[in-house]
Amino acid sequence: MKKLPIKNILLLLVFLGTFLLIAELSIRITYGVRLVYEVDNELYWKLKPNQIGHPDFGLPTASINSDGFRGKEITPPHNCNILVLGDSYSFGWGVLDNETYPSLLDAFMGSSTEVINAAIPGYGLFQENILFKRIYPNLNPDVVILLLNKHDLVRTPFTNESAKEKYLLHITLRKKIGRYSELSKFVSQKINRAFGTRLGIDSLNYVSEYQDFKTLWANQQHYIEEMTAILAKDNKKLYLILYPPKINNQTASAEFYNTITNSVGSNIVFIDDLDNANLTAEEAHISATDWHPSALAHQLIATRIYQEFQRANFTFNGKTCKPTSYPHPQSS
Known part of the structure; x- marks a missing residue:
């Protein structure tokens, strides 16, 4: 030859x-440039601090502050601090920085209150629990908000240490490649969508096999109980938003709502009536193929939280956190 x-x-x-x-x-x-993640032995991944990038190709960019959270810099002290936990729904996947419900709530509450959006795309309830326990002592929020959807319950930690190490190594290698190449991320995404494979951050399938909601909740309920126990010691409550609205899947969502609301204690304030706004599927989602909350849905969520705060007379843990700026959303 x-x-x-x-x-x-x-x-x-x-x-x-x-x-x-x-x-x-x-x-x-x-x-533009896609968001960069860092490896974390407990959380598996977290957002790299001090960056601006899009969470997925074709979506608006997101600003990540020096703490690795979306939005403006955390600037204590404030009269009141509100901590938001969750996954991509609370992070604001597909909407602008100022369209996320944490950002809108921050604007509603005014300059004396700071709303910190600590939601990270892809997180499950176990990761939200770990992050909460890690940042709660320093941030010392007066209110904690957690938007919980059914995806949070099917994301579970590795029980096999070798599988976890393999997974973290995979993320590390992808991080090193993706740091310099948007092309590699773009090709990875196209392969994922074309063949149903996972070459991205959750490629090694940490997601548990599908089970009924009662079983899933029974296995992960203790994460919520741990968080509320910590809050109860400081006479604080958890505002738990159950999402998505029932328009997505009436049977599954009804079971989701009923299973959770019937099995938790009194240290939680539920917001589980978002479906009452009668949003159509087109209005509630960022696109026909992506069911993340739209900007309109984020407005609805922020307004409902504000209304619950109003019912509590904006008083948390004996502290008054009344808004200092106007206008405010319409109360019901």
Whole structure:
């Protein structure tokens, strides 16, 4: 077999390099830079601090502060602090920074109150519990809000240490590649969607097999109980938002609501009536193929939280957190 001349090999390499460079620049110009995650031994991943990027190609960018959370810098002291936990629903996947319900609630409450959006895309209830216990002592929030959807309950931690180590190694390698190449992330996404594979951050399937909601909740209820026990010591409550609205799947969501509301204590304030707003599926979601809350749905969530605060006379743990700016959402 005749060998290719060195000159031809070099020309081929130059051509491939030029092609990849043009493709990389085209993706960066068209979509911008995707958000970067860091490896965490307990949480599995977290957002890299001090960055601006989009969570997925074609979606609006998100600003990540120096604490690794979405939104403006945390600037204590404030009269009142509100901590928001959750996954991509609370993070604001697919909406602008100022359209997320934590940002809207922050605007509703005014300058004397700070709302911290500590939601991280892809997190399950076990990760939200770990993050809460990690940041609660320093932030010392007066109110904690957790938006819980059915996806939180099917995301479970590894029970096998070797599987966990393999998973973390996989994330580490992807992080090193993705740090310099938006093209690699773009190709990975296209393969995922075309073949149903997972080359992204959850590729090693930490998600448990589907079970009925009662079983899922029974296995993870203790995470909520741990959080409320910590809050109860300081005479604080957890505002638990049950989402998505029943318009998504009436039977499954009804079981989801009933299972949770019938099995928790009195240290929780439920917001479980978002479906009463009668939003259509088109109004509630960012697109026909992506069921993350739309900007309109985020407005609804922020308004309902505000109304619950209003019913409590904006008093938490003996502290008054009345709004200082106007206008406020309409109360019911």
